[in-house]
Amino acid sequence: MKSPTFVGYKTMVRKELVRIFRIWSQTLLPPVITMSLYFVVFGGFIGSQLAPIAGYSYMQYIVPGLVMMTIITSSYMNTVSTFYFAKWQHTIDEILVSPMPSWVVIAGYVTGGVLRAFLTGFLVVIVSLLFTHLVISNIFILFAAAFLTSILFALAGIVNAIYAKSFDAISIVPNFVLTPLTYLGGVFYSISLLPPLFRHISLANPILYMVNAFRYGFLGVSDVSMVHCFAVMGGFTLVMLIWVLVLFKKGAGLKK
Amino acid sequence: MTPAIEIEGLKKKYWKGKVVTTEALKGVSLSIPKGEFFALLGPNGAGKTSLISILAGLGTKTEGTVVVNGVSIDKDPDTAKSFIGLVPQEFNFSIFEKVLDIVIDQAGYYGITKAEAMPYAKEILTALGLWEKRNDQAQTLSGGMKRRLMIARALIHKPEILLLDEPTAGVDVELRRSMWEFLKDLNEKGTTILLTTHYLEEAEQLCRRVAIINHGEIIEEGSVKELLGKLHITTVLLDTVESLTEAIMQLLRGEPLVREDENTLKLTLGPGGTMNEAFRKLSSVGVHVTNVRSMGSRLEEVFIQLIEKKDAKDATA
Numbered sequence: 001m002k003s004p005t006f007v008g009y010k011t012m013v014r015k016e017l018v019r020i021f022r023i024w025s026q027t028l029l030p031p032v033i034t035m036s037l038y039f040v041v042f043g044g045f046i047g048s049q050l051a052p053i054a055g056y057s058y059m060q061y062i063v064p065g066l067v068m069m070t071i072i073t074s075s076y077m078n079t080v081s082t083f084y085f086a087k088w089q090h091t092i093d094e095i096l097v098s099p100m101p102s103w104v105v106i107a108g109y110v111t112g113g114v115l116r117a118f119l120t121g122f123l124v125v126i127v128s129l130l131f132t133h134l135v136i137s138n139i140f141i142l143f144a145a146a147f148l149t150s151i152l153f154a155l156a157g158i159v160n161a162i163y164a165k166s167f168d169a170i171s172i173v174p175n176f177v178l179t180p181l182t183y184l185g186g187v188f189y190s191i192s193l194l195p196p197l198f199r200h201i202s203l204a205n206p207i208l209y210m211v212n213a214f215r216y217g218f219l220g221v222s223d224v225s226m227v228h229c230f231a232v233m234g235g236f237t238l239v240m241l242i243w244v245l246v247l248f249k250k251g252a253g254l255k256k
Numbered sequence: 257m258t259p260a261i262e263i264e265g266l267k268k269k270y271w272k273g274k275v276v277t278t279e280a281l282k283g284v285s286l287s288i289p290k291g292e293f294f295a296l297l298g299p300n301g302a303g304k305t306s307l308i309s310i311l312a313g314l315g316t317k318t319e320g321t322v323v324v325n326g327v328s329i330d331k332d333p334d335t336a337k338s339f340i341g342l343v344p345q346e347f348n349f350s351i352f353e354k355v356l357d358i359v360i361d362q363a364g365y366y367g368i369t370k371a372e373a374m375p376y377a378k379e380i381l382t383a384l385g386l387w388e389k390r391n392d393q394a395q396t397l398s399g400g401m402k403r404r405l406m407i408a409r410a411l412i413h414k415p416e417i418l419l420l421d422e423p424t425a426g427v428d429v430e431l432r433r434s435m436w437e438f439l440k441d442l443n444e445k446g447t448t449i450l451l452t453t454h455y456l457e458e459a460e461q462l463c464r465r466v467a468i469i470n471h472g473e474i475i476e477e478g479s480v481k482e483l484l485g486k487l488h489i490t491t492v493l494l495d496t497v498e499s500l501t502e503a504i505m506q507l508l509r510g511e512p513l514v515r516e517d518e519n520t521l522k523l524t525l526g527p528g529g530t531m532n533e534a535f536r537k538l539s540s541v542g543v544h545v546t547n548v549r550s551m552g553s554r555l556e557e558v559f560i561q562l563i564e565k566k567d568a569k570d571a572t573a
């Protein structure tokens with residue numbers, strides 16, 4: 001294929017990939033190290049003292065959630081940092097003056113986020129195999145959940161970067177929103193173990209549905225139904241997509 | 257023939273919250289035919305960058321219409337953008353990237369593959385003296401080279417219209433001349449060029465047509481020749497026999513005469529002014545003129561005069 005649109009898209013993706021591998025010690029290595037620590041401390045030291053959940057060892061139970069955590073952080077961090085940096089350095093102008101339609105530009109950035117999420121997710125899965133063994137009960141659900149979630153957070157990263165007016169503003173959401181929601185999103189426990197009140201509050205956390213869908217893809221167990229999971233993931237992705245499209249259309253935070 | 261650029265009633269306001277901080281463009285209309293070499297001349301803050309940014313798709317407009325090669329930037333912005341190459345006022349490439357990559361990636365955004373773009377990239381980088389530097393990071397380039405890199409990047413998709421925002425700011429004299437030659441050549445080969453400058457010699461040397469912009473309004477537009485002719489500004493130097501003392505200058509007050517040195521007066525003649533009056537006055541105070549030297553009339557003076565006239569009018573209004 002050689003349509004101008006496709007060439008533009010390919011150019012963007014190539015630049016993203018080059019960047020991810022060039023600064024691999026900032027993009028690929030950190031999640032591998034962080035997650036290895038989780039595996040050692042939670043899975044190994046603490047997990048060995050705990051009873052199995054839904055027939056799986058604690059280590060096996062938390063691996064899918066931790067991989068999902070990696071996917072969320074990586075996709076978000078990739079778009080928020082490349083996009084904000086492009087804004088800060090004004091290199092975004094190179095793209096804005098070009099005839100590439102907005103949706104192609106958005107697709108290019110999102111693809112960068114998704115690729116980094118899959119790369120880091122894959123590395124973390126490999127590392128987890130040093131600690132435990134994994135089963136895959138539904139590969140379609142596994143990939144669909146990873147794919148939708150990484151698109152969703154790549155889009156969210158763009159929104160954050162468009163509104164951001166300083167480097168501080170791009171770390172607020174990851175620190176004060178993403179991390180708490182992920183920790184409380186059933187990565188480390190099944191919400192069926194919680195008192196009813198907290199169980200109900202947890203159901204309002206969208207990340208819970210992503211973690212559970214992903215865990216279902218691996219282990220075949222989930223706290224919530226897959227229909228709900230995919231409705232939540234699809235719904236939020238759609239909202240983010242529309243938000244990004246509207247921001248591009250208005251040129252808010254991008255054009256003078 | 258459709259003009260390359262057609263601007264009607266263009267307004268641009270900058271907002272801070274709900275408050276308008278600046279009205280950068282107050283209803284600008286311009287028509288630039290294809291093949292033109294056009295200068296937008298104006299002091300700092302006149303609105304030049306605002307206008308260029310809107311044309312290139314980097315800025316939003318508040319009001320008015322902009323049509324590029326017959327394509328409205330409202331109806332089909334992507335097609336309109338495909339006709340334009342932009343050399344912005346500020347550097348806006350990634351300083352960590354290599355020179356050739358910057359140019360090739362830009363081609364990619366315009367739908368041109370690396371293989372297709374390579375021969376032309378080589379040609380323009382060579383013409384601009386950057387081919388030897390192609391594998392160097394952009395941050396290692398000098399200011400003039402960075403500017404030329406942006407010219408190469410703007411030309412990689414062979415645009416019909418080239419916009420340059422103060423292209424020679426911070427470029428040394430030698431390099432400025434060679435850049436002018438490059439642009440002249442480009443224009444002769446058919447590219448329409450619109451450049452902004454507050455550097456008058458540039459407009460005079462390069463451009464056929466000039467619009468003077470100040471405080472967001474076009475205050476004059478025409479060919480360089482017309483502009484000069486219209487205002488009939490002539491400056492002459494008069495060599496005098498008598499020394500031009502303080503006392504003599506007192507007597508000459510109110511005349512368009514300025515003391516240049518001990519024995520030289522500068523006479524500026526506006527539209528309709530004749531030298532006779534000045535001579536009559538001079539002989540009445542006993543000053544004899546031995547020689548008259550013409551200084552011609554320069555765009556510089558036209559420009560200053562226009563802006564002063566406009567500002568004076570604003571002040572009284």
Ligand SMILES: Nc1ncnc2c1ncn2[C@@H]1O[C@H](COP(=O)(O)OP(=O)(O)O)[C@@H](O)[C@H]1O
Nearest residue numbers: 256270278280299300301302303304305306307
């Ligand atoms: N992003 C902006 N926000 C607010 N005001 C601006 C912005 N850019 C330019 N201005 C103001 O608009 C006016 C015109 O600026 P500009 O178009 O840059 O002029 P020029 O390029 O002729 O120097 C100036 O008063 C400037 O301060």
Ligand SMILES: [Mg+2]
Nearest residue numbers: 304305306345
């Ligand atoms: Mg400017």
